[in-house]
Amino acid sequence: MFQFSLRICSARRPKLQPQTISFFQKSITCTLSRSMASKSMTINPPRDPNTLSNYNNFLTKHTVANFAIDFEKKRLDGNVVLKLQSISDSESKDVVLDTSYLEIKDVSVKGGTLSNWQLLPPLEPYGSALKISLSKEAEKGQFLEIDIRLQTTDNCTALQWLTPAQTSNKRHPYMFSQCQAIHARSVFPCQDTPDVKSTYDFNIHSTLPVITSGQATGVKDAEPSVNGHPSTSLYTFTQPVPIPSYLFALASGDIATAPIGPRSTVATGPEELESSKWEFEADTERFIRTAESLVYPYAWSTYNVLVLPPSFPYGGMENPVYTFATPTVISGDRQNVDVIAHELSHSWSGNLVSNASWEHFWLNEGWTTYLERRIEAVVRGESHRDFSAIIGWKALSDSIAQFGEESEFTKLVIDLKGKHPDDAFSSVPYEKGFHFLYHLEKLVGKQKWDRFIPHYFTKFKEKSLDSYDFKASLLEFFDGDQEASRALKELDWDGWFYKPGFPPKPVFDTSMVDVCYDLADKWKSFSSSASESADAFKPQAKDIEGWMANQVVVFLERIQGFEQPLSKEAIHVMGEVYSFVESKNVEIVARYLGVGLISGSEEVKGPTVELLGKVGRMKFVRPL
Ligand code: BES
């Protein structure tokens, strides 16, 4: 069995008090005004409040990451070379980068002269700024190459290290990264903001196969072991498309690969290879083609999936070239491939066209959820879009209930000054974002809207944008169209952007969920009626025969929403008759256990503990 050591990072972070927040805002202003004091000009703070870097003065254009993976010491050791361009009119002398819990060994500069460097005191939750001072101001347009030698530390919030005992075949260690939203700074110093994009080269030494968010360019085979140290190979990769730091990704372990389509590969543990291949090979290429027909050709040359150990905290992460995915998608029934449709869609929304800051996260996740459901509609049928949207509405309700209807984090555009984006993470940007786009589609009409989609993804390709850029581009696109234009001008933009709580609820096509609701209602009566009358509901396996896993999910979520929990006996019968505990589909198991726990059932406690000891995906861990 897998154990996992998922870090709940926010637990360790001191919560910011209001006065600390204003101190933080001031300190940004001071840093900038000091460096520009002589120029007496107005300073626009960067539009991303979650970085300490001065990316208004310099922009990272290319990054070379040279790392050795040290499984024994559980750290990366090496250097990064950042090629930066000076962009501000006021000549600037300091380069400020984000770091968090890094050990910086040395800094050198090419194309300029280094005066000194220092790690500033931490400004949590953003880490310690690395201030690199030049002896001479950089002129606008000038390039600098900053070479930083570093090691990651035990406090790194982006990397998980598994011992051989924590892997499925128990033979080798494993490591992987998860940088979104602001954890890249705990791997290497960078401008850790989605508003800056850089091309990358990765040169990684490891004793085990390596995967990154770049295209593999070669492997230099094992150098003989020295002084008893295990021998390592050099794995090289390149990412020619500029990407934000949060898409930097690295994994290494006992990894095997198999094809799942003409331009797609799955990578996972050798024992899991066959089942993972089967899970994805029927849909991957179909999804890619459908997405291409909605937007435009796939830009990252190959689309691959790495299936990680169960402690991976997300369902999927859209790392370019290689989506990182939880093994809970390998359910043996191809019923969780919506995760692939989702991560693949990020190849356009998020990875090519990125939110400029995490305050506008809906531009990544709302657009992606929208594209994911458009793919489902084409591949599975139009009713599946609403089916998925109904499940999404339940997730949205849960998130709103958790934060409170008036909470800042239930808005589409949120205020993250002084806050950690992880603390705002919820279904709101996904579902409210989806509903906003769905609403716009209805408002201008689907045919016209479908012409806007490729326009939008072309206009902002390889760029980052905020909600105001989105609004402006939409109004501009429909400028010549009187009808659409009027509708868009009359739209309550501020309401959509800034009103907390639910968006207007559309009328859903409920054709796929009605049977689920009916069955749930029968269980309500089963639970409360002790009678053995002839017409009483008698649960049988065939109640759910032929159902899709998501229909079972809807059924269980409906029961979870009952004011009166089911009886413990009903939970027992349901588990037996529908064989829920034996299901290989964690979406089903986790919800059945949840319903059982609400009912106070003793018999679900053991299986719940067992599941929580195996699976690190937060979607399941948190509710349970
Ligand atoms: N990019 C997200 C995961 C993420 C978000 C990581 C914020 C860190 C910070 C990814 O695309 C995602 O949305 N994953 C979902 C999958 C789903 C909606 C199909 C997940 O993990 O559940």
Ligand code: ZN
């Ligand atoms: Zn996503």
